[in-house]
Amino acid sequence: METVKKGSKDVLYMIIPAYNESANIAQLVDDWYPVIEAHDGGGKSRMVIIDDGSKDDTFAILEKLAESRPLLKPITKPNSGHGATILHGYKYAISEGADYIFQTDSDGQTKASEFEDFWKRRRRYDMVIGWRRSREDGASRVFVTNVLRLVVRLVFGVKVRDANTPYRLMKRETLEKYINIIPDDYFLTNVVISVIFKKKNLAVRYLPITFRPRQGGVNSINIRKITGIGLQALKDFRTINRRL
Numbered sequence: 001m002e003t004v005k006k007g008s009k010d011v012l013y014m015i016i017p018a019y020n021e022s023a024n025i026a027q028l029v030d031d032w033y034p035v036i037e038a039h040d041g042g043g044k045s046r047m048v049i050i051d052d053g054s055k056d057d058t059f060a061i062l063e064k065l066a067e068s069r070p071l072l073k074p075i076t077k078p079n080s081g082h083g084a085t086i087l088h089g090y091k092y093a094i095s096e097g098a099d100y101i102f103q104t105d106s107d108g109q110t111k112a113s114e115f116e117d118f119w120k121r122r123r124r125y126d127m128v129i130g131w132r133r134s135r136e137d138g139a140s141r142v143f144v145t146n147v148l149r150l151v152v153r154l155v156f157g158v159k160v161r162d163a164n165t166p167y168r169l170m171k172r173e174t175l176e177k178y179i180n181i182i183p184d185d186y187f188l189t190n191v192v193i194s195v196i197f198k199k200k201n202l203a204v205r206y207l208p209i210t211f212r213p214r215q216g217g218v219n220s221i222n223i224r225k226i227t228g229i230g231l232q233a234l235k236d237f238r239t240i241n242r243r244l
Contacts, residue, residue: 011041013098015089016049017082018106022056029065029072031112036071039119046073050089053079083189087182090175098172105166109212117207118169126174126202130167130209148191155237156195161206163194174202181243192240199244
């Protein structure tokens, strides 16, 4: 990967959830580790990959990779789902003194090469978030995203361009103010964060990103699960909206 020159001493924490990603995880680290090295925050930045109770050897691979990568921090915990895992990661980053928190996923659908456009805007916005301009992950998932956008508009009364994008850079001090609104076991954590930032009239910038097909392994979420999650989310959205 092309070497990126080191910049400021701002401490960056990357939060990446992983579940049964043994087919992808080594490539993911190879792709993204140079980014955390380039923004090492004087040695305090971390690439935090959270193994969500995988049944394969994802965590063992991460431990091996971390032996030669001091900024890589593997964490493992019991399975609780994507949203609860990234929320766990956000709270960990806050407790460790991050200045900025970035989240992406471990399936290889996003590109590390697009990060710098987000980073250079970090001080002007509370959140810089990607919108998936050209998606290659299937029509069914595009449909789910469009339905989710409509539900968010109906329940919360706000228009959010791409609420659940797994490519977002946030100021820690802003996220810390609102993170306790989100239940610990909530599945659609990133959706609620997008809504909170919109409803509170915070400074948010959307940038287009590439969104590729999954690069290996098997997606653990199918349409049946998505339907169930969606029905529960509608109920939970109403509860969270009352908190807001």
